[in-house]
Amino acid sequence: MSLLEIKNLHVRVDGNEILKGVNLRLNAGEVHSIMGPNGSGKSTLAQVLARRESYEVSGGEVLFNGKDLLAMKPEEAACEGLFLAFQYPVEIPGVSNAYFLRSAVNAIHKYRGEDEVDAMDFLPKLRKEMKLLEMDEKFLNRSVNEAFSGGEKKRNEILQMAALAPKLAILDETDSGLDIDALKVVAKGVNAMRSPERAFLVITHYQRLLNYIVPDYVHVLVDGRIVRSGGPELALQLEESGYANVGTASTPTRKNASGTPAAGAV
Amino acid sequence: MGASNVASAMQTPEAYAEAFSGLEKEAAGRELAWLRNLREKGFARFSEVGFPTLRDEDWRFTNVAPIAQTPFRLARNGRGVPASGEIARFFMRGAACTLVFVDGRFARGLSAAGTLARGVTAASLAEALAKNPEAIEPHLGRYLNIERDAFCALNTAFIEDGAYIHLAKNVVLEAPIQLLFVSTPRDFPAVSHPRNLIVAEESSQATIVEDYVSLGGKALCNTATELVAGDNSAVAHVMIEREDAEAFNISTLRIQQGRAADVASHSVLIGGALVRNNVHPVLGGEGGECLLNGLFVGGDRQHLDNYMLVEHASPHCGSRQFYNGILAGHAHGVFHGRIIVHKDAQKTDAKQTNRNLLLSDTAQIDTKPQLEIYADDVKCTHGATIGQIEEGALFYLRSRGIDEASARRLLLMAFANECLDRMKEGPARTHVERLIHEYVAGVTGVIASEASQAAVGERS
Numbered sequence: 001m002s003l004l005e006i007k008n009l010h011v012r013v014d015g016n017e018i019l020k021g022v023n024l025r026l027n028a029g030e031v032h033s034i035m036g037p038n039g040s041g042k043s044t045l046a047q048v049l050a051r052r053e054s055y056e057v058s059g060g061e062v063l064f065n066g067k068d069l070l071a072m073k074p075e076e077a078a079c080e081g082l083f084l085a086f087q088y089p090v091e092i093p094g095v096s097n098a099y100f101l102r103s104a105v106n107a108i109h110k111y112r113g114e115d116e117v118d119a120m121d122f123l124p125k126l127r128k129e130m131k132l133l134e135m136d137e138k139f140l141n142r143s144v145n146e147a148f149s150g151g152e153k154k155r156n157e158i159l160q161m162a163a164l165a166p167k168l169a170i171l172d173e174t175d176s177g178l179d180i181d182a183l184k185v186v187a188k189g190v191n192a193m194r195s196p197e198r199a200f201l202v203i204t205h206y207q208r209l210l211n212y213i214v215p216d217y218v219h220v221l222v223d224g225r226i227v228r229s230g231g232p233e234l235a236l237q238l239e240e241s242g243y244a245n246v247g248t249a250s251t252p253t254r255k256n257a258s259g260t261p262a263a264g265a266v
Numbered sequence: 267m268g269a270s271n272v273a274s275a276m277q278t279p280e281a282y283a284e285a286f287s288g289l290e291k292e293a294a295g296r297e298l299a300w301l302r303n304l305r306e307k308g309f310a311r312f313s314e315v316g317f318p319t320l321r322d323e324d325w326r327f328t329n330v331a332p333i334a335q336t337p338f339r340l341a342r343n344g345r346g347v348p349a350s351g352e353i354a355r356f357f358m359r360g361a362a363c364t365l366v367f368v369d370g371r372f373a374r375g376l377s378a379a380g381t382l383a384r385g386v387t388a389a390s391l392a393e394a395l396a397k398n399p400e401a402i403e404p405h406l407g408r409y410l411n412i413e414r415d416a417f418c419a420l421n422t423a424f425i426e427d428g429a430y431i432h433l434a435k436n437v438v439l440e441a442p443i444q445l446l447f448v449s450t451p452r453d454f455p456a457v458s459h460p461r462n463l464i465v466a467e468e469s470s471q472a473t474i475v476e477d478y479v480s481l482g483g484k485a486l487c488n489t490a491t492e493l494v495a496g497d498n499s500a501v502a503h504v505m506i507e508r509e510d511a512e513a514f515n516i517s518t519l520r521i522q523q524g525r526a527a528d529v530a531s532h533s534v535l536i537g538g539a540l541v542r543n544n545v546h547p548v549l550g551g552e553g554g555e556c557l558l559n560g561l562f563v564g565g566d567r568q569h570l571d572n573y574m575l576v577e578h579a580s581p582h583c584g585s586r587q588f589y590n591g592i593l594a595g596h597a598h599g600v601f602h603g604r605i606i607v608h609k610d611a612q613k614t615d616a617k618q619t620n621r622n623l624l625l626s627d628t629a630q631i632d633t634k635p636q637l638e639i640y641a642d643d644v645k646c647t648h649g650a651t652i653g654q655i656e657e658g659a660l661f662y663l664r665s666r667g668i669d670e671a672s673a674r675r676l677l678l679m680a681f682a683n684e685c686l687d688r689m690k691e692g693p694a695r696t697h698v699e700r701l702i703h704e705y706v707a708g709v710t711g712v713i714a715s716e717a718s719q720a721a722v723g724e725r726s
Contacts, residue, residue: 050665054657078667090662094680103676104666111667143680160666 001066003028003199004049004168010059011041011048017058018044020224026168029196033210034203035235036221037243042203043087045221046172049201050084051077065167078104079111081167085157085174092144097156100144101126101163108164129162133189151182158189169193170201175209187212207239220246282312285340286423293426295395301425304407308422311412318416327600327632328571332540333514338486341369341449341456342426348481350376353448356479360693362441363388368448370458370487371427385434386472388443391461394430401432406463409492410520415544417516421490424459428489431463433470433499442473442504442694449513451483462491466499468524473502473694478517480509480537490518497524497551504694508537508701511566518544525551525580532689533560533589534698535570536705546575549583549611560589561685563705564597564629571600574618578611578644587618590685592678592706593629603648604636611641618648623655623681678706 004026011019018041026032036042048055049062051074062069064082072080106116130137133155145153154174161169175183190213202213210232218234219226227246228234238246286309295301317334318325347368353376357364363380365388366373372390382388394402412419429445447460464474478487495501507515515538521529533543547556562570576585591599601620622631635648655677663673682702689695
């Protein structure tokens with residue numbers, strides 16, 4: 001069974017069809033990247049998977065761990081092990097990062113019928129992650145994302161991912177707006193989390209990120225459809241030729257592990 | 267004053283006149299000519315103007331007809347005293363003492379005397395009038411303006427009891443004093459007029475908490491406090507209004523600040539059907555600082571009105587107003603922030619901020635700044651915001667596994683915490699924090715279920 005299976009997903013936003021039949025399958029242990037130009041539907045896909053209610057699913061099916069993801073509330077998806085690192089993390093004045101993280105971890109523990117986390121165990125673990133992400137401990141007492149720089153916000157997303165230990169992490173343009181040093185730190189945090197039990201869906205506009213988080217598969221999303229799939233080399237091709245030349249192939253075939261390019265018009 | 271004022275004045279004072287003449291014969295301190303005079307002036311003024319109407323600029327958002335049309339009788343007659351077990355839950359932990367007032371009258375048997383530092387008096391005003399009237403006379407009724415507010419005039423007409431707090435020069439009281447005002451249920455609509463006098467002499471320091479609760483029933487509590495903050499004193503005053511859904515509460519806090527006096531007024535309104543919170547500081551000495559910090563949280567059809575009048579009457583004073591409102595259901599909130607900078611009050615630094623969260627389409631807020639500046643070298647700023655719980659923030663929290671009700675609660679508490687954070691750490695803040703947590707938890711439970719029901723309705 002795949003960890004995530006998206007079948008013919010159609011999504012509307014304000015009456016406009018943004019996703020026009022997306023098919024995608026992810027297995028545990030894999031890192032997939034979705035690339036695409038502005039407005040292709042990348043972020044819509046991420047938000048729908050994280051169950052944002054303002055997006056209307058007009059067709060298709062998504063199974064997460066065999067369960068109907070589209071029937072879940074955002075908090076249920078999170079508790080089932082889905083995590084979205086936001087493109088634009090939200091500022092929440094008046095709620096400290098430490099309190100927020102502990103509330104989130106406890107909510108997930110409660111859902112799974114586990115005990116609440118002990119502050120004595122939780123903090124040292126968190127500090128270790130923060131060290132890896134080169135975050136100052138002061139972040140714990142500051143309000144969530146308030147007055148954080150762009151790089152600090154993105155690192156905070158990765159910190160949350162580490163604390164929540166999801167089965168599937170979706171990174172929505174986590175690289176955008178980062179300088180190369182910050183990008184390396186974020187990539188280090190992500191790579192430290194790679195494991196045979198966990199999958200990643202890395203959404204990006206730029207190929208650069210994929211030098212640091214090397215994906216197993218690359219998919220190209222154009223105008224609401226995946227028009228090509230391939231290995232990491234596809235990202236490099238795109239970097240040279242641009243999205244305009246990818247074409248508008250319909251259903252791409254799933255690439256096999258040996259790296260045969262997917263079928264589709266070139 | 268319009269004709270409608272006269273009309274309402276004509277309907278009501280008859281009942282009040284009878285009560286007034288009855289009280290005059292038996293009230294505490296009736297042998298004191300100055301006090302009789304004060305009461306008479308208060309009653310004369312009230313008879314003249316009657317209850318305010320919406321035509322009155324200071325009352326344009328608050329209709330007091332439910333008060334004017336209710337035949338209230340003085341709660342002092344035939345009063346019932348609650349058992350101590352009934353009110354134990356209202357006591358503040360860590361208080362230096364708790365004085366309990368039942369329907370405006372001091373109840374020694376229910377109070378917790380505590381041990382107060384030397385130089386601190388915390389007593390009943392009626393007793394102080396009997397024992398030591400010369401300490402009261404220079405202050406009582408000297409600051410409260412009965413001309414501009416009919417409720418203050420009415421309160422003054424019915425001065426009888428309340429709290430008298432005196433802090434001698436240089437006395438520092440670490441733990442707060444709690445004044446607990448309990449309205450009790452009657453078989454008639456009952457009114458009480460607690461009157462408090464707080465005098466902090468030079469360089470003294472204390473925290474005073476006025477806490478208004480009720481045990482049910484339709485009641486009006488029309489309370490007034492004069493707070494005299496002497497030179498270089500530091501006084502924190504906390505007003506908590508957490509009465510029942512049927513209760514009316516009108517309160518006035520009149521603060522008179524001396525040179526370099528530092529006063530913080532914290533107001534927390536979470537109960538009552540119709541509530542008016544007047545805070546009126548006069549910065550009467552150079553270098554004074556005044557903080558007006560408030561949180562009002564209402565649901566159902568609650569009406570919560572905050573009327574601030576900050577008077578800068580001396581140079582180099584600073585005032586800061588921060589009021590946060592959270593309104594759900596059909597609740598109506600009002601924030602009226604008036605700042606007057608008198609001619610000689612140069613180098614005034616006055617700031618006013620009112621932020622509001624509306625949790626339903628039917629909740630309403632009226633916010634009105636009003637600056638009157640007669641000095642030329644001053645800094646005055648004001649700002650108001652009205653918003654909803656941000657959907658983006660809610661989704662962010664939920665995407666981390668926090669359920670919707672908890673996420674809403676977290677966001678509301680964060681908003682409320684802005685006010686809590688302006689209070690100094692200590693028993694008073696802990697007390698207020700606990701009340702707000704409990705209240706917000708209750709409110710958000712209701713709102714979240716309403717919201718999810720609405721969502722279900724939309725889908726089906």
